[in-house]
Amino acid sequence: MFNIIKTMDDNLSQDQPPKRVVVCGGGIIGVCTAYFLAKKGAAVTLIERSSIAGGASGKAGAFLALHMCDGGPLSSLARASFGLHCSLAEELDVSRSYSFRPLTTLTISVGESELPSKNPILPLWVDGRVKPGEVIGTAENTAQIHPQVFTRAVLAKAVTEYGVEVVTAVVEGVEVKEEGVVVKVDGGGVIGGDAVVLALGPWTSKLLGLSSKFKVHGKKVHSVVMEPKDGDAITPNAIFGAYYPAQGMGRIESNLYARPNGEVYICGALVEAEIPDAPESVTPDPESIETLKRVAGIVSSYLAKDNVRVKSEEVGLMPCTDDELPIMGEVPGMKRCYVASGHGYWGILFGPASGVAMAELVLDGHASIVDLDCFSPARFVK
């Protein structure tokens, strides 16, 4: 019924480490997993239905923090991954205007009723109706990357140095057989391997049969990228804003990240959303975009409507789980079928260490970089 477009390695015993691994999904999690699998010697095929980092992984603010997950189960993942981001910055071919950059991070409250404040913790470009909060990160423990540039640079290295093969196709199902795994793609094709990693972001549990084992849901987050006329005035800061609209609509989270090329990125609150069939069908809501632009103009005169060129208005679907922990491990009842998804608010930070952990799990049988036990999909089995 399906055309075989790749054959599996013959007679690979279940005790031997996998040699050929299929990674489904070209977001940061799939790409980092493919990279570290191939670096450890596996022959890797990565399947992406549209463009690499075309989903949340290309639309994120890409703020990174060493310490903000401390005290909980995500702490070691965050710390390991922050370190890997630092070292990858040296290894990847990314221009300085998009590369890893340390930041000072602070909180503010924003509101039409606030008076412009001249507090020394505020960068000069944050000159609007804001009340300063506190410094919550320094250049030692907070940083940023450009998520799409980073993800594509990791894949470029994976392809050129480690031979990862990229296939553009829609994954429609996975079959686990005695002799390996079979990934069914659109057009009736199949791609075989010894193991498969499903890193389809919010779409992961939409694959036939998987939603009975674990659930990944989607939260929409809107973002705007602005290019101020005076980009030189924008210093390396991440600003976590709580916006209180005049009409008493409660509190709206709005985070602003200055980027190294003088641009400013702003994103808003997380809103639970339906997961459409195709990632391209996730479209921005004009009102949410207008709110972000208004907040930017209240925070900074440099970001007022007449002082910026709007470069992009987007929405991304964040892959989330009910217990707010990623899902990483072998799918219960499906030998050599692994999942890596549900990374929520911190997926860009967690990308590299998740990639290493998944590569170790698939090829060595256990992850040494972080303990994956608390992320296992087995936690959802009743």
Ligand SMILES: Cc1cc2nc3c(=O)[nH]c(=O)nc-3n(C[C@H](O)[C@H](O)[C@H](O)COP(=O)(O)OP(=O)(O)OC[C@H]3O[C@@H](n4cnc5c(N)ncnc54)[C@H](O)[C@@H]3O)c2cc1C
């Ligand atoms: C606006 C916004 C701001 C964020 N800010 C930050 C931040 O500052 N710091 C941080 O650490 N994280 C941040 N995040 C979170 C982070 O972006 C995500 O957790 C992360 O990108 C998830 O990566 P992923 O690879 O799991 O999923 P995705 O990026 O969604 O990738 C999944 C891929 O799978 C593909 N796919 C889906 N179905 C199929 C199929 N059937 N066949 C083939 N391919 C398929 C999709 O096309 C997509 O490319 C933010 C997210 C958003 C939306």
